[in-house]
Amino acid sequence: MKGADIVPVPASASASPKNVPNACSALARKHPSASSSPARLAQFSIAGANGSWLQAPSALVRNRPRRLGWLVRSAASGAGALALAGLSLAVVKLFRRSDPGGQSGLASDRLYQGSALLSFSLLADSALEHYRGGYSNPAMFVGPVTGLLTLSVSLFKLARRTLPARVPIYAAAVVVGGIGLGFHLYNVGKREGGLSWQNVFYAAPLGAPAAASLAGVFGLAAGELERMEAGLSPVPRSVAATGLGLVSSAALAATSAEAALLHFRGAFQNPFMLAPVTLPPLAAAALAGTVVKSTRLAITASRTLLGASAAIGVAGAGFHAYGIARNMGGWRNWSQMILQGPPIPAPPAFTGSALAGLGALRLLEMADERR
Structure with a gap:
């Protein structure tokens, strides 16, 4: 085989470890340069108990048909990303109200959708990460349970079901997120x-527990918008729009900061890793600017950037799934790689924050119309 270093040796050389020095001596006689240093000699390996040959692994790597495998993995990951995007759109359509109850109802739907996605991200991500930590602290169960409760409430509200425990659950999530930030800061320190x-x-x-607080804040705000539409809330619409716009902007900026930290740890080895640290901050700045001075151009720019940020959350889950496939063993070794590879549930937090920002943008438009 051209380009491969093959040296015939006795069959017993590969069958018994004590004959390895004899095989290495044969290799040194065949390739004097290999004996120039132990590191050079160590690059070669004995293989084939019945094949009676000594071959350099570098030749095997050079002759491996890697390009086809790369194309197959890329196609599979792209199909997975499209399937995930289709599933996300189907879920949103399934839980969209047939009669949202006016423009405030549309805004509250966006907030409930954002709360649901943030809750899903919290539930799945904290369950996996805390499982990797062996749930060494009983308080580690609180994160997944909180995510499950807020996700259930948000989906029930999107399906137009009433839950008497809605406010306590969302309020508890806000508190749990704050306490979780303290626990994570203590863990680092x-x-x-x-x-x-x-x-x-x-x-x-550090920033992961904030998803619980954001899910609770957006859920509470959605309920307040429902009361506002019914004329039961004393909060002016302009005040609600300003507050929600600033909170959504801060949520996008904080999520992007955490992604920047972890992607920097990964050396930004894929150019697409720059997307979540560029577009969401621009969307956050545009939304904050719209809160300060609302113009038609500012609203259009904010809506476009928020939509792009929502798409990044869906595409990011697909890229993270591809990142797992690239690790040793890939999805065949899913039970280990899903814990060691990039977290698949993390990117949907961008989609949740962007949907809440779109709800705040709808309120800003309504406030402008009533002036």
Whole structure:
């Protein structure tokens, strides 16, 4: 085989470890340059108990048909991303109200959808990450349970079902998120080196528990908009629009900051890793600017950038699934790679925050129309 270093040796050389020196001597006689250093000699391996040959693994790598495998993995990941996008659109359509109850109802739907996606991200991500940590602290069960409760409430509200425990559940989620931030900060600080880049990269993610607080805030705000539409809320629409716009803008900026930290840890080895650290911050800045001075151009720009940020959340889940496929063993070793690879439930947080921003934008438009 051209380009491969093959040296015939006795069959017993590969059958018994004690004959490895003899095989290496044969290799050194065949390739004097290989004996120039132990590191060079160590690049070669004995293989084939019945094949009686000694071959350099580098030749095997050069002759491996990798391009076809790369195309297959890329096609499978693209199909998975499209399927995930279709599933997300189907879920949103399924839980969209047939009669949302006016423009405030449309805005509240966006907030409930944002709360549901943030809750799903919290539920799946915290369940996986805390499982990887062995649930060493009983408080680690609180995150997944909170995500499950807020997800259930949001989906029930989108299906026009009433739940008497809606307000307590959302309020508890806000508190749980704040406490979780404290726990994660403590986890980083107690490690050797304290608050260092090494610990920030590899310890508990500092911003992850904020998803619980955001899901609770958006759920409570959606309920207040429903009361506003019924004439039962004393909060002016302009005040609600300003507050929601600023909170949604901060949510997008914070989510992007966490993605920037983890993608920097991954050395931005894929150019698409720049997308969640560029478009969402632009959307956050545009939304905050629209809150300060609402113009038709500002509203159009904000809506476009928020829509792009929502799409990044869906596409990011597909890219993370592809990232798992690229790890050793890929999806055939899913039980390990799903814990060690990029987190699939994390990117939908962009979609949830962007949907809440679209709801705030709808309120801003309504406030402008009534002036």
